[in-house]
Amino acid sequence: MAEPDTIAAVATPPGVGGIGIVRLSGPRVPAIAQAVAGRAIAPRRAQLATFRDADGTAIDQGLALYFPAPASYTGEHVLELQGHGGPVVMDLLLARVVGLGARLARPGEFSERAFLNGKLDLAQAEAVADLIESGSRAAARAAMRSLQGEFSTRIEALSEALIALRVHIEAALDFADEDIDFLGDETLLHRSADLQARIAACLTGAEQGVLLNEGMTVVITGAPNVGKSSLINCLAGFEAAIVTDVPGTTRDVLRERIHVRGLPLHIVDTAGLQETADVVEQEGIRRAWEQIERADLILLVTDATHPAGRAPDAIQAQLPAAVPVEIVRNKIDLCDEPPGVEDNGATPVVSISAKHGTGVDLLRERLLQRMGYRHNEAGALIARRRHVSSLRQAQAHLREAHALLAARGDAGLIAEALQLAHRRLGEIVGEFTNDDLLGRIFSTFCIGK
Ligand SMILES: Nc1nc2c(ncn2[C@@H]2O[C@H](COP(=O)(O)OP(=O)(O)O)[C@@H](O)[C@H]2O)c(=O)[nH]1
Ligand SMILES: [Mg+2]
Known part of the structure; x- marks a missing residue:
């Protein structure tokens, strides 16, 4: 794979403010830091520096923060130049780092890199955007819980239970010629019923999360x-x-x-x-x-x-x-x-x-x-329509698998239905997701995030 390019954006909102931050991520960060600040920036320490233009003129004075890969938000080298928050100063600083080989970041590109580098799963990356855009305290708290991985953990637990069930069913396929009646095992039906109940609970939670998110x-x-x-x-x-x-x-x-x-x-x-x-x-x-x-x-x-x-x-x-x-x-x-x-x-x-x-x-x-809202805010997680739709599809496949199992149906078909359910769950955390979907998700983020 080609080396990724280095991206840059003003991470603070447009307009005037006490502090404005230009953020960079990518392999060229150390060289750019050296050129702008006139010296190497020590990792993870706020350092006062004068940010200079190509001809040596001072653009601004502020703090430089450098997070070497992989211990950073994106997993790449990250640099934050914290200057004075005026649009002209920010533009000059951004133009300077672009002159040094960075390119302007697309909306959500920092978070997309964090996802691609395994720093966040997809549901967590979405929670970042939901936290930023949350319109109420309840939504902010729910987004924070999702960002910390509570939603993803629930999905992963469901995936694992599904995999365990699949392993059992697939064993039945492998040993189809022998005289062991794998599918006749009553515990399999119980496990599949239990899994259905857990998906249903997760779905209710996610529906509440969508309400909190979108209203x-x-x-x-x-x-x-x-x-x-x-x-x-x-x-x-x-x-x-x-x-x-x-x-x-x-x-x-x-x-x-x-x-x-x-x-x-x-x-x-x-x-x-x-x-x-x-x-x-x-x-x-x-x-x-x-x-x-x-x-x-x-x-x-x-x-x-x-x-x-x-x-x-x-x-x-x-x-x-x-x-x-x-x-x-x-x-x-x-x-x-x-x-x-x-x-x-x-x-x-x-x-x-x-x-x-x-x-x-x-x-x-x-x-x-x-709205069907239950007042159990303490456990609410943020969710999106996309999550609800994946959970519903997973539920449908699981229901099909359960019916086949109950009817002692074909093990191959059961295994297939379980596999489809597993894929749907994987979509939520970004395990199986196509580039189109990723592009659509991250393009709705703000620039610099
Ligand atoms: N007494 C009383 N008048 C009302 C009430 N609600 C609206 N109105 C009056 O009814 C008229 C029409 O109100 P408006 O809200 O413009 O109705 P709309 O055409 O349905 O949007 C106005 O003169 C309001 O002041 C109410 O609860 N009590
Ligand atoms: Mg009216």
């Missing part, structure tokens, strides 16, 4: 003037949307990211659904339908002062069957009703007043319940 999308819909925009304002805690008593005020789609007990939620306000001749409003309603199709949950707002709740039935009949709906009876202050939840069979109804904030806590609780 769910809640779309507010209903007839005009029922208080949809008042509701998004109330949940967001500020005047995000314009509220008037003119029907058809909201024409565009408005999105707010909010937190309910540390869980991210994307709340979407939309134009009221009604027949209209106004072309702008028509477009708003078309967009509202687009959002409704993509929602994880629909809040159908109705006006409590209207006897029939202002035609929610007509709207409800048109909503996609696959998306769960919660009816929000708003404006209860006008009919002197108390807030409350009715959840008996059909679509649940929450009665609130968005204008006065009454009953909104009840609604928040409902949202958490609807």
